[in-house]
Amino acid sequence: MIEAKGLQKYFKKKEKGRRVKTIHAVTDVSFRAMDGSITGLLGPNGAGKSTTLRILATLLNADKGCVVIDGHTVDGNSLKVRESIGFLPHNSGIYPRLSARENIHYYARICGLNNGEASRRIDQLIELLEMQDFADRRAEGFSQGQKTKVGLGRALIHEPKTLLLDEPTNGLDVMATRGLRKIIRRLRDQGHCILFSSHIMQEIEALCDHVAIISEGRVVMEGSIEQIREQTGQQELEDAFVIAIGEQLEDE
Amino acid sequence: MQWLIVTMKEMKDNIRDKRSFFFAVVYGPIFMPLLLIMPMMFGAKANIIDYQATSDVMVLGREYAPNLVAHLKKNNLNAIDAPAEFKQQIQEGLIKVVLEIPEGYGQRLRTAKPALLTLYTNQSSKDSQKSARHIRSIIESYSGHLGYWRMRARGFDHDVTQVIKVVEQDLSSEGLSGMIFGFLTYFVIVLTMMTGGFYLAIDISAGERERSSLEPLLALPMSRHSIVIGKYLAVLCFVTFSSLLATIVMYLLFTFLPFGEISNFLDLSGTTLLRAFIFAFPCCFVVASLLTATAAFTKSTKEAQTYISILYILPMIPMLLGQAMDIKSSSLSMLIPFFSQYTLIDKTVKNESISMEYLAASFSGSLIVAGLLLFAAIYLYRQEKILGN
Numbered sequence: 118m119i120e121a122k123g124l125q126k127y128f129k130k131k132e133k134g135r136r137v138k139t140i141h142a143v144t145d146v147s148f149r150a151m152d153g154s155i156t157g158l159l160g161p162n163g164a165g166k167s168t169t170l171r172i173l174a175t176l177l178n179a180d181k182g183c184v185v186i187d188g189h190t191v192d193g194n195s196l197k198v199r200e201s202i203g204f205l206p207h208n209s210g211i212y213p214r215l216s217a218r219e220n221i222h223y224y225a226r227i228c229g230l231n232n233g234e235a236s237r238r239i240d241q242l243i244e245l246l247e248m249q250d251f252a253d254r255r256a257e258g259f260s261q262g263q264k265t266k267v268g269l270g271r272a273l274i275h276e277p278k279t280l281l282l283d284e285p286t287n288g289l290d291v292m293a294t295r296g297l298r299k300i301i302r303r304l305r306d307q308g309h310c311i312l313f314s315s316h317i318m319q320e321i322e323a324l325c326d327h328v329a330i331i332s333e334g335r336v337v338m339e340g341s342i343e344q345i346r347e348q349t350g351q352q353e354l355e356d357a358f359v360i361a362i363g364e365q366l367e368d369e
Numbered sequence: 370m371q372w373l374i375v376t377m378k379e380m381k382d383n384i385r386d387k388r389s390f391f392f393a394v395v396y397g398p399i400f401m402p403l404l405l406i407m408p409m410m411f412g413a414k415a416n417i418i419d420y421q422a423t424s425d426v427m428v429l430g431r432e433y434a435p436n437l438v439a440h441l442k443k444n445n446l447n448a449i450d451a452p453a454e455f456k457q458q459i460q461e462g463l464i465k466v467v468l469e470i471p472e473g474y475g476q477r478l479r480t481a482k483p484a485l486l487t488l489y490t491n492q493s494s495k496d497s498q499k500s501a502r503h504i505r506s507i508i509e510s511y512s513g514h515l516g517y518w519r520m521r522a523r524g525f526d527h528d529v530t531q532v533i534k535v536v537e538q539d540l541s542s543e544g545l546s547g548m549i550f551g552f553l554t555y556f557v558i559v560l561t562m563m564t565g566g567f568y569l570a571i572d573i574s575a576g577e578r579e580r581s582s583l584e585p586l587l588a589l590p591m592s593r594h595s596i597v598i599g600k601y602l603a604v605l606c607f608v609t610f611s612s613l614l615a616t617i618v619m620y621l622l623f624t625f626l627p628f629g630e631i632s633n634f635l636d637l638s639g640t641t642l643l644r645a646f647i648f649a650f651p652c653c654f655v656v657a658s659l660l661t662a663t664a665a666f667t668k669s670t671k672e673a674q675t676y677i678s679i680l681y682i683l684p685m686i687p688m689l690l691g692q693a694m695d696i697k698s699s700s701l702s703m704l705i706p707f708f709s710q711y712t713l714i715d716k717t718v719k720n721e722s723i724s725m726e727y728l729a730a731s732f733s734g735s736l737i738v739a740g741l742l743l744f745a746a747i748y749l750y751r752q753e754k755i756l757g758n
Binding site: 174175196197205207214215223224255272275 | 371374375378381382383385386580581582583584585586587588589590591592753756
């Protein structure tokens with residue numbers, strides 16, 4: 118389970134001359150993601166989704182606010198938090214010169230699994246993620262869908278309770294997207310807490326049980342898709358999203 | 370032992386990378402000695418005269434100077450008849466030099482007049498110049514010998530004619546050529562360390578960041594220092610392996626190429642090269658941590674390549690400053706990385722004695738600097754900026 122309260126994150130950026138500009142990447146992010154549920158972090162590009170996920174993944178320290186993941190506070194207890202999360206970043210970030218199996222094996226060994234345990238677990242994941250066709254091929258030249266599956270396999274290797282997926286369907290074709298949705302639902306049914314960031318309404322609508330809408334670094338609305346529709350008085354999630362982020366609907 | 374897993378993965382990953390492999394195994398260890406050592410060896414070979422080896426010298430009119438011919442023979446130069454068209458053959462490089470003894474040579478000697486000999490050479494050929502120097506030095510010794518007895522026969526002390534005599538003693542083992550070979554051995558070993566770890570260091574930090582593989586790695590339950598130490602050890606292995614391979618290639622060059630006369634002046638045996646490698650070994654730690662820290666500091670692969678290319682001159686700076694400022698070897702100056710390794714290798718190539726105090730200073734100074742740079746790399750990995758954006 119993830120519980121984020123009042124997260125804030127600023128970056129300093131050097132501009133021309135000696136001027137330093139402060140960028141407010143996240144100004145007020147609070148939401149809750151439950152176990153056995155898929156929570157969508159929905160927002161336009163630059164809304165602060167990736168920064169929020171990086172804070173949750175212990176890669177960035179929040180300037181204000183706090184996050185508790187599976188009972189461990191993100192700030193100051195990072196190793197414990199990292200043991201309970203599986204993180205799939207944007208673009209998967211797999212090693213092209215290693216095979217799919219070797220990519221996952223590397224993470225398995227770092228997470229403390231011995232060779233035998235790692236091999237057994239990798240075989241299970243290959244089956245779960247339907248990677249049999251390319252498991253022993255080097256990742257160079259993999260399709261985006263195959264890369265995402267390898268990345269997901271790595272994120273799941275240590276059986277984390279919580280999964281953080283940063284726009285995992287980006288660049289996937291329709292069939293690959295449907296395949297990934299099936300896998301994510303299966304993981305949800307196994308009791309994982311899944312946080313899924315995306316800027317695509319259809320993705321969120323098709324997959325998520327719970328949604329947090331983020332705009333300009335702030336979570337502006339949170340609830341189930343039905344609740345969001347009710348709160349905004351809109352039937353279409355896209356219209357509800359536009360209203361939620363404070364914009365006007367265009368007249369057709 | 371998470372660091373060991375990181376090390377093993379980085380090595381396996383980069384052995385599969387053709388560029389890393391090329392720079393670690395081919396470019397530094399094989400090309401560098403071939404491109405640097407071979408021309409210098411040939412250059413030195415062209416300058417060093419082996420007075421012990423017997424060789425032929427073409428002489429025109431050798432029947433006019435039997436004693437001179439005997440003197441040449443005594444000094445390992447066999448006089449043989451020159452062909453009639455020797456001038457053209459010298460121009461074409463077929464013959465190195467020809468010594469011409471005129472018919473009146475004996476008569477002029479008997480009347481105590483200067484006897485003129487003509488040495489035909491080709492100054493555009495290094496071989497011809499070398500042979501000419503060889504013959505000239507033997508004839509000058511013969512001339513000095515005759516001059517001495519000529520003065521004695523007339524009741525003069527030969528020393529009267531020697532107004533001032535400058536005696537120059539080069540106390541280094543072999544002078545300039547030794548200095549060059551000391552420098553070259555150091556240069557090849559240390560520069561190969563840089564080329565050996567160059568691609569790996571960039572790939573495992575800036576490259577990893579660009580591939581977006583750094584983020585999930587840093588989100589694993591592993592401390593940042595374990596990651597850095599793992600990566601550092603992989604770079605260290607590449608750096609050490611490359612320089613060891615370069616040392617072996619240098620040994621093969623010195624052993625199996627026909628540079629016999631150079632070994633009379635320089636100690637280029639396997640033992641010397643092994644000692645040179647051991648003395649240079651602390652540089653492996655410095656170079657590996659320098660590459661790791663620099664690659665961690667940079668934002669992209671391109672930036673890392675630029676910075677590390679500039680770093681290539683770093684091993685030369687302490688050595689050149691040491692020479693320019695005439696820094697003497699002392700326990701304090703031997704703490705300076707690169708300078709101390711150059712000094713130790715230079716001494717070992719020249720077969721000079723090396724104190725244990727210098728060795729200890731060299732090892733400890735380099736390890737301290739390597740440790741500081743490694744801490745800098747760990748510090749950089751602990752910063753949020755390591756993610757790059």
